[in-house]
Amino acid sequence: MNKLSFRSMKGRKALSPFLNYAIVIAAFLAVQLALKMDMVSNSMQSLLVPVCCYVVMAISLNLTVGVLGELSLGHGGFMSLGAFSGIIVSVALKNLVPLSPLRLAISLAVGALFGAAGGVIIGVPVLRLRGDYLAIVTLAFGEIIKNVMQVLYIGVDEHGLHMSTKEAGLLLSETGTAIVKGPMGAVGVTKLATFTAGFLLILLTLLIVQNLVHSRAGRAIQALRDNRIAAESVGISPTKYKLIAFVISAALAGAAGALYGLNYSSTLASKFDFNTSILILVFVVLGGLGSIRGSIVAATVLTILPELLRNFDVKEYRMLIYAVILIVVMLVTNNPTLWSWIARFQRRKAEEKGGAEQ
């Protein structure tokens, strides 16, 4: 290989994180423009914040699955933790912090904190083990969070937070409000989430994940994925770096959950079930393990696609088409013959270009 293609290879790699920011910013501006020109339907507008949430979820899960190489099947559980803690904080601080963007930011931070706490509780015992234990435990964790939230009643009054497993057990004063009502979920939530907030959360997520991956800790995390024994032999502590990746992933999921919860006036615990966790895993796998850009695109397209198909006259076959598209993309992106063909084509093009310059 000649020197020219070397430099371009390095250049493309160094550029890639910035391209992701550029794509997200461009998409944001395009949507804002479309909104101004009234080109976005109501159903699409209602999807803007969820898309942001799912993009953040996909990027954060990619950190666990693609970068760390551990399978997590309970990412929805961290989302749930973040959603309910974020909702509770936003309601509880209603009078204390009247400025809604600030209240939203605090709620997201608390959601992230609770997500991270969940990550630590799961990660500390499980990440010490070798094998697929994380998948099993996170699967159980997601179900446990869902079931716990379905029996929990949480309310707030001037004395502070009240928690009970029965509605009557809340013992709220007259001015108090019940925020989470067991199987009815969180109700009476002021919608604080905005598309701009979602956009900023995506940028923050990109900043954290991309910079992490290209730093000392990120290298160690990837080394553990590639070869744990070799990583240990050069003095990299497996538990420490696995935990760092997993907790950051859980914290980002918590923040995304908080944003998601604050986008609706009521939120059910059953929203964050096994299917949601799998859906996010589908985004990650479809976008490509370890590919941040892939996660962004896959999460966006697969969230919008079912709504988009609603517009056409294919209502009954909507989910069928969705499934077919999933299968086709999987087949195409994992097709070695196709990729070697593309690589050959690119090489030939590069050679022609190189020849022309010499």
Place this chain on the structure above:
Amino acid sequence: MKYTPREPVKLVPVPSTNKIPERDIDKSPILECRHLGIDFGGLAAVKDFNMAIGRTEIAGLIGPNGAGKTTVFNLLTKVYQPTRGTILLDGMDTNTMTTVQVNKAGIARTFQNIRLFNNLTVEDNVKLGLHNQVRYGLWSGIFRLPTYWKAEKQARERAMELLSIFDMGYLAHFKAGSLPYGAQRRLEIVRALATNPSLLLLDEPAAGMNPSETAELMDTIVKIRDTFGIAILLIEHDMNLVMGICEGIAVLNFGQIIAKGTPEEIKNDPVVIEAYLGKKKKEA
């Protein structure tokens, strides 16, 4: 063969029954194994392994396949916990240490079946070797604080410097998994060296290399010892390499040391010839 042996080193016996080059004799050995042993089930894979390695010695561990050579490496690096015996690294008992701690204490190794971080670049592989010398926190990495830029720049310079030992600087941006076999072996040595060890364990460094590559490798191993002033223990089946650069050799068979000494002594030891080296054709 291009390699010309340096003047022979006079070996002096020490209490641990092994021999150490004379220049190292005033100093304590970098590694001392006493009655080291491990059982797998009922099988004693290594038993009563005694060895001492001088501070700047190049030592060899040879023996037939399945003799337990790699097991010894795994014991030294705590991939396996020894059933019996003691490992003293620079006089410090490594009994309670983990693989990570042993590396921080100064043992680095390469692997018989290459274990690189295949999806990372060559430069990143070396930087991972430098992991515990690159000093900046998680947050300065995420928010790109000045300490990040400074430490990363130093790490990059150091990585390129280390890669230049094998003239591999031009490969820095290739993925480690895409390198040819010989280059992968050399990269493993560079990565191990990057951890700043006082003892380097090389598991069959010349495996799969042709004679001229092997001769080059011999020069490099000696060069590494001379520049870094470290001890090297290597497992190798290539007798030209072992006899050419090792100052002390231990022969392992069925988990036990059957002979120790200088290359000359080992070459002429009837037990070793019987168990491993084999007789020359005209004598047979």
